[in-house]
Amino acid sequence: MIKVANRDFTRAVNQFNILNRIREAGRISRVEIAEQTGQSRASVTNITAAMIEQGLIREEQSGDKPSRGRRRIMLALNPDAAFVVGVKISELQVSFAVVDFIGDVKSSLIMPIRVSERSEEIVADFIEDGVRHCVKDAKLNMEDIAGCGVAVSGFVDSASGTCLWTPLKEGQSLIRQLLAERLNMDVFLENDANSVTVAAQWFGQGKGVDDFLVVTMEHGVGMGIVVNGNMYRGHNGIGAEFGHVVMVPDGEPCRCGKNGCIESYVSDGAILRRSRAFLSRRRGEKPDLDQLTIEDVTAMAKNGDAGLKKIFREAGTILGQGISGLIQIFNPQKVIIMGEGVRAGDLVYAPMRRAVKKFVNAELYEATEILLQEWHDDDWARGAAGFVLSELYKSPLDCIRRAK
Template sequence: MKAANRDFTRAMNQFNILNTIREVGRISRVEIAEKTGQSRASVTNITAAMIREGIIREEPCRCTPSRGRKRIMLVLNPEAAYVVGVKISAFQVSFAVVDFIGDVKSSLVMPIRVSERDEETVADFIEDGVRHCVEDARLSMEDISGCGIGVSGFVDSAAGKCLWTPLKDGTSHIRSMVARRLGVDTYIENDANSVTVASQWFGQGKGIDNFLVVTVEHGVGMGIVVDGKLYRGATGIGAEFGHVVLVPDGEPCRCGKRGCVEAYACDGNILRRARGVLSRRRGGKLDLDRLTIEDVTRMAKDGDAGLRRIFREGGTILGQGIAGLIQIFNPERVIVTGEGVRAGDLVFGPMRRAVKKYLNKEQAAVTRIVVQEWNDFDWARGAAGFVLSELYKSPLDRTRLAK
């Protein structure tokens, strides 16, 4: 066998072993051999190298053995590597430092109107946020194995380019700018894809081979996992669920079309439509320029009929779209998440009714829809999760143990 082929085979074996330990949590060498199909000798040799490098560690089995000595279990070492995730949104940038198993060690949210700043300024801002977050985790940049950036829009992650984002005009070069400032491997990915990878690795999608993630915030995004693999499409810019037109000549969308899912269901357009409704009321004392989506949500929950109708329409369109996705992909699970989950039953009651209306009962029976609670750092954790997935492919070459 040629050396290149041997190296490739060994790298694949390393990944399969590491991924098996990640999925199970605690597992013996014998069980790893059974699950991966590798020989016990190969598993022993590869895991020995990983133990020496501090990537995994041994722990005694917590069970009571029927005879003989306790089995030795293998687990991931959380301190094997640390990565940083960055999420660029319209009005803020969020940061998270996570360890090798995806636990958040520190997080930070910093307000900035991204569209009103040039990219050099945004890159400087991101550098300051990353360094602050790393320091807050009591680490140094030498401890960081990589940085992931999540952004909405068309992202060619392989080339490291953002081809289009609603946050700015033209192609974005933010990845290379941040990489130059931080001096670590830096990746960029569509934000919904990042959250999907994080869901697959340590969230609601863990252990599920076919599922969808629908994200609702200032826009509407989607991630697709088919047969355990993230699906991006022929050119890497698929899964733009938010820009599927469901209402011909309907409400305007920031993509330039009309009647998109996003034009009804996302925070930005719900807020826009709410301002329109409130501006037509006589005697209004609200400062509409300062009105936030949180304000609108609270008013709707308090019973404002006009605002409740806007949320209801958004939820119905979202449910109609998700029903279509279920018919196409037949997923085991659809995970709905993002800042927009704050709306609760204002959106998700109508959404579930629409899904039921537009699906046959046989289709609806096999798919579970999960509305996942959201934290400010979840976007950034998703971007960090994408970096972890890259690290797992070649852990012996790329992890940096904290000193």
């Protein structure tokens, strides 16, 4: 006889498999769930009935009109089953998003703050205010929020919620603990690139794809890796630091302390720094270099400034060399490039594609789709919220592995 605890565990695994199948399909019938999960129709009926009662899923009529009889009853996630909040901490701003159980944004907010110039206690107070404002704007109460995800650049051990290094401050960060105390809820800390990778896997262009890479472009360069449907983090959870792979020995200084990293040529900050240095040497009238922004130099390059175009071209070539190495190692189905840096368009990504084609074996090149994802202001925070949703959905098997 199966012990009660084992029966409960088996039922929890079966419920997770059904819930995950509904999430991936969007809308699906009980018969299709049984066929795809291998569970009996009776088991699927009983488990889905309990999930409907719990408010996790709901019934919807099929849009397809049958030749006879009633429309099929489909199952879908209940968007109101849970709400979570995501926070992205950047160098010059903090962004917020409240999302529902299917990842739709209910409210969002961006607040400017020079994070590196403030103490973590002040930053935590600032974030608390932003979270409460965003939750209120979504017409929800703090008690309605199931958890908060915080995304930050740097070396993050998400299992322990520890930020070992971030370019935004010196020393180890305590932001997760500070926010948990202020918000009185579970707070999950994650590397920013990993958080948007989870969002891509659950809601975006990585949905249904077992092997893909995400490369993020903003003030830094990050990466997320999905292999066989699972996020790869490395031995102690801080792998995938693509931006800090050295491509140019003894090259440009990087904020990580090394020289010649991909980030020191490709990130917004690197391109802006190199553009200011180039313009400072130019004869004649110069723009106000202190007020110059990445948007300014991008526009100038797109308008034909040959010197600035060269800086973007070099960035694209170095990025392409780096991505070609990733493709050779991982053989991904997709490489998804996202972040504010996609604004550069062909200035960076045309030379990037040429470099990838040049340095990747033809068979691997043909098997890989490289995508630029249009970027929206709330995508970083939505990614952080998506990470919390992935924790809520987590399989009982994953919970056991994490507890060990």
